[in-house]
Amino acid sequence: xxxxxxxxxxxxxxxxxxxxxxxxxxxxxxxxxxxxxxxxxxxxxxxxxxxxxxxxxxxxxxxxxxxxxxxxxxxxxxxxxxxxxxxxxxxxxxxxxxxxxxxxxxxxxxxxxxxxxxxxxxxxxxxxxxxxxxxxxxxxxxxxxxxxxxxxxxxxxxxxxxxxxxxxxxxxxxxxxxxxxxxxxxxxxxxxxxxxxxxxxxxxxxxxxxxxxxxxxxxxxxxxxxxxxxxxxxxxxxxxxxxxxxxxxxxxxxxxxxxxxxxxxxxxxxxxxxxxxxxxxxxxxxxxxxxxxxxxxxxxxxxxxxxxxxxxxxxxxxxxxxxxxxxxxxxxxxxxxxxxxxxxxxxxxxxxxxxxxxxxxxxxxxxxxxxxxxxxxxxxxxxxxxxxxxxxxxxxxxxxxxxxxxxxxxxxxxxxxxxxxxxxxxxxxxxxx
Numbered sequence: 001x002x003x004x005x006x007x008x009x010x011x012x013x014x015x016x017x018x019x020x021x022x023x024x025x026x027x028x029x030x031x032x033x034x035x036x037x038x039x040x041x042x043x044x045x046x047x048x049x050x051x052x053x054x055x056x057x058x059x060x061x062x063x064x065x066x067x068x069x070x071x072x073x074x075x076x077x078x079x080x081x082x083x084x085x086x087x088x089x090x091x092x093x094x095x096x097x098x099x100x101x102x103x104x105x106x107x108x109x110x111x112x113x114x115x116x117x118x119x120x121x122x123x124x125x126x127x128x129x130x131x132x133x134x135x136x137x138x139x140x141x142x143x144x145x146x147x148x149x150x151x152x153x154x155x156x157x158x159x160x161x162x163x164x165x166x167x168x169x170x171x172x173x174x175x176x177x178x179x180x181x182x183x184x185x186x187x188x189x190x191x192x193x194x195x196x197x198x199x200x201x202x203x204x205x206x207x208x209x210x211x212x213x214x215x216x217x218x219x220x221x222x223x224x225x226x227x228x229x230x231x232x233x234x235x236x237x238x239x240x241x242x243x244x245x246x247x248x249x250x251x252x253x254x255x256x257x258x259x260x261x262x263x264x265x266x267x268x269x270x271x272x273x274x275x276x277x278x279x280x281x282x283x284x285x286x287x288x289x290x291x292x293x294x295x296x297x298x299x300x301x302x303x304x305x306x307x308x309x310x311x312x313x314x315x316x317x318x319x320x321x322x323x324x325x326x327x328x329x330x331x332x333x334x335x336x337x338x339x340x341x342x343x344x345x346x347x348x349x350x351x352x353x354x355x356x357x358x359x360x361x362x363x364x365x366x367x368x369x370x371x372x373x374x375x376x377x378x379x380x381x382x383x384x385x386x387x388x389x390x391x392x393x394x395x396x397x398x399x400x401x402x403x404x405x406x407x408x409x410x411x412x413x414x415x416x417x418x419x420x421x422x423x424x425x426x427x428x429x430x431x432x433x
Contacts, residue, residue, distance in 0.1 A: 018098035064114040166221035225346035227353035247380040256376035300345035
């Protein structure tokens with residue numbers, strides 16, 4: 001988390017004066033710091049100030065902001081915040097002594113230390129007149145990320161993810177440049193949210209990142225599995241609440257690739273899946289969501305599944321076994337037969353993410369603001385038809401087929417009396433990655 005503008009600079013100057021006054025008491029210096037050391041100290045102070053101020057305007061759900069105060073150690077530089085180690089610990093101590101922050105130190109590995117702004121700091125933030133527009137993500141935040149997610153049969157979506165470094169290549173640099181250009185475009189876009197009375201929404205949280213995944217620790221680092229876009233405020237909004245999003249003052253329309261992963265399996269075999277709904281299976285017409293769940297689960301499995309997923313949010317159709325459902329799907333979608341149990345999910349996600357990232361780039365070049373979902377986009381309604389064509393054409397260029405896109409209008413959100421600016425947004429942001 002970072003900040004920008006004159007108001008934020010004034011707040012940083014305030015916290016610096018407070019830290020410096022306490023340093024004279026606890027760590028009196030005989031000579032000035034070297035320029036490089038002083039610059040890093042100021043960068044750390046700006047990050048601390050931004051996170052504390054953000055917690056004032058947008059109180060995190062936990063009531064505090066987590067911090068990692070240990071030394072850099074084995075952390076990977078590309079993912080590591082400048083606010084680490086002794087510089088961070090010293091400044092947190094000084095700001096705590098100055099009465100601006102409450103710093104709770106945790107000595108348990110499972111629990112991170114955390115900070116909370118004091119009433120004195122809150123008063124300074126309000127006096128400075130900061131708003132959510134004064135905050136940004138850190139300028140050097142890595143937007144191309146790679147993690148190892150070991151397979152765990154008890155966790156269909158994988159075990160605990162661990163970040164992995166990767167060598168720079170033309171591919172990684174091209175991806176990063178594309179994401180940075182998109183994020184810069186979104187940062188300047190006219191995107192707002194109509195208060196729907198269901199809680200604050202952080203419309204300034206627009207930085208997108210692509211997340212790639214390795215399936216086992218022994219895999220060589222590579223950026224060709226997963227790759228989905230994460231980070232935008234709209235992604236975690238309940239679907240019905242997206243009606244409150246406005247792009248250039250317009251309500252938004254949702255455009256989704258229909259039955260994306262099964263269609264990509266067909267496209268990989270050079271076969272068209274047709275225009276119908278691939279999740280509608282004779283005998284299971286009333287259980288489309290269950291079929292969808294099972295198809296995508298089987299595409300992610302690496303074995304011959306016989307049990308319904310434990311974490312499924314959709315019930316297994318009464319009277320149907322997994323084996324019976326699988327055979328019913330094969331009978332009507334037989335090109336999926338050799339795809340089940342081969343753990344193709346991350347490969348399909350990669351193709352999906354390539355299509356979405358390229359479609360966003362083509363729309364950016366046209367000046368059309370689009371908000372990326374995993375298998376679709378949100379755009380101003382007036383651009384829906386053009387966006388549909390761009391998405392389908394991009395799929396043709398990358399997957400070899402013009403995959404169908406469904407267009408769904410969203411009813412405008414019911415307006416309610418406006419909250420104060422301080423209550424418009426909500427996000428919990430850790431101080432150090």
